[in-house]
Amino acid sequence: MEPLLALEHVSVAGHGAPRLQDVSVRIWPGERVALLGPSGAGKSTLLSLANGSLTPDEGRVRWNGEAPARARRPRRRQQSRIGTLWQDLRLIEELSVQQNLNTARLAHWTLFQAWLNLLVPLDTQANSEALARVDLEPQLLGRPVASLSGGQRQRVAIARLLRQDAQLWLLDEPLASLDPRRAGQVLAMLLGLGGAPRALLLSLHRPDLLEGFDRVIGLRHGGLAFDLPTATLGESHLRELYAGAEAFDA
Numbered sequence: 001m002e003p004l005l006a007l008e009h010v011s012v013a014g015h016g017a018p019r020l021q022d023v024s025v026r027i028w029p030g031e032r033v034a035l036l037g038p039s040g041a042g043k044s045t046l047l048s049l050a051n052g053s054l055t056p057d058e059g060r061v062r063w064n065g066e067a068p069a070r071a072r073r074p075r076r077r078q079q080s081r082i083g084t085l086w087q088d089l090r091l092i093e094e095l096s097v098q099q100n101l102n103t104a105r106l107a108h109w110t111l112f113q114a115w116l117n118l119l120v121p122l123d124t125q126a127n128s129e130a131l132a133r134v135d136l137e138p139q140l141l142g143r144p145v146a147s148l149s150g151g152q153r154q155r156v157a158i159a160r161l162l163r164q165d166a167q168l169w170l171l172d173e174p175l176a177s178l179d180p181r182r183a184g185q186v187l188a189m190l191l192g193l194g195g196a197p198r199a200l201l202l203s204l205h206r207p208d209l210l211e212g213f214d215r216v217i218g219l220r221h222g223g224l225a226f227d228l229p230t231a232t233l234g235e236s237h238l239r240e241l242y243a244g245a246e247a248f249d250a
Contacts, residue, residue: 002065003028004168004199005050005082010059012045018222019045022059025217025227027168030196034210034230035203037219038242043203046219047170050201051084064167083166087173089157091145097156098141101127104164123163130159134189150177154186162193169194171202175209183209207238 048054128138134155175183194200218225
């Protein structure tokens with residue numbers, strides 16, 4: 001069985017120091033993997049390599065055993081297997097919840113369908129089901145994203161991942177701006193929606209939220225500090241990972 005994602009000896013140059021240097025990581029179907037490291041460790045760079053929005057200067061990226069496609073259409077289809085939730089959510093404020101959810105299907109749609117999505121409601125049943133899975137009412141479908149609360153927007157962004165039906169979810173600090181109670185709720189939701197055959201790679205700034213993850217990857221100064229089962233991770237690993245860091249922010 002091939003891993004869903006394989007980063008093989010990847011390096012990315014930076015100003016003064018590499019953003020990543022000789023990092024190898026594999027993510028397998030069904031895994032829930034946490035990504036830890038202090039600010040500037042390379043977590044966002046690793047996620048950008050993983051979803052194909054960044055190309056390594058050295059090494060290679062493999063998705064399901066395949067190199068990223070070069071042709072535009074095959075590349076879009078290939079990337080549709082990977083869903084990314086950025087910290088800023090990247091929802092389109094002026095569009096409705098329904099239209100935002102349908103952007104997850106653009107890699108599978110014709111140009112006509114994409115244009116039609118701006119004019120009439122499409123895939124209402126599928127979108128209602130996605131909202132229900134993140135505890136939102138279907139009545140929100142017609143509302144513009146700009147009218148939603150911060151918590152509602154985050155859940156819409158997660159529902160968009162569900163509509164994409166990706167095999168691998170990459171999540172860049174989805175809990176960073178949340179209070180402890182809401183962070184626990186959102187993390188429980190994400191872990192519950194993940195699992196076989198889908199895999200999760202989630203960047204965290206709080207090592208106290210590792211329960212429920214299968215593995216933990218630690219990055220420090222652009223290098224791989226450790227890649228361990230969560231059960232074997234100790235306080236000594238965390239102290240070394242964050243040595244000299246002022247806080248556990250990303």
